[in-house]
Amino acid sequence: MSVIEKGLIEVDPVVVAGWLASGEALAVDVREEAEWEVERIDGAILSPMSDFEPELFPKAGGKRLVLICAKGKRSAAVGQKLLENGVSIAYNMTGGVQ
Numbered sequence: 001m002s003v004i005e006k007g008l009i010e011v012d013p014v015v016v017a018g019w020l021a022s023g024e025a026l027a028v029d030v031r032e033e034a035e036w037e038v039e040r041i042d043g044a045i046l047s048p049m050s051d052f053e054p055e056l057f058p059k060a061g062g063k064r065l066v067l068i069c070a071k072g073k074r075s076a077a078v079g080q081k082l083l084e085n086g087v088s089i090a091y092n093m094t095g096g097v098q
């Protein structure tokens with residue numbers, strides 16, 4: 001894991017898979033629906049960046065909040081916006097869904 005900036009941490013897909021399998025994380029895919037329909041991570045929920053509204057963003061409910069996109073750029077941007085709107089920590093999955 002590495003820190004992108006305070007509160008936003010990059011995390012390896014293998015670690016994310018373990019967190020999801022054990023119920024420790026909520027994975028939110030910020031890609032568009034068409035991308036999500038082609039390939040997705042089991043257990044992830046869709047919340048496209050184009051529809052981003054901090055107050056409507058899924059709540060992690062005490063779990064680790066993992067953000068996912070195709071390469072990590074959109075998820076990092078959403079993570080930054082969440083930090084600006086009161087989320088204290090979020091994880092950005094490296095490599096994304098390709």
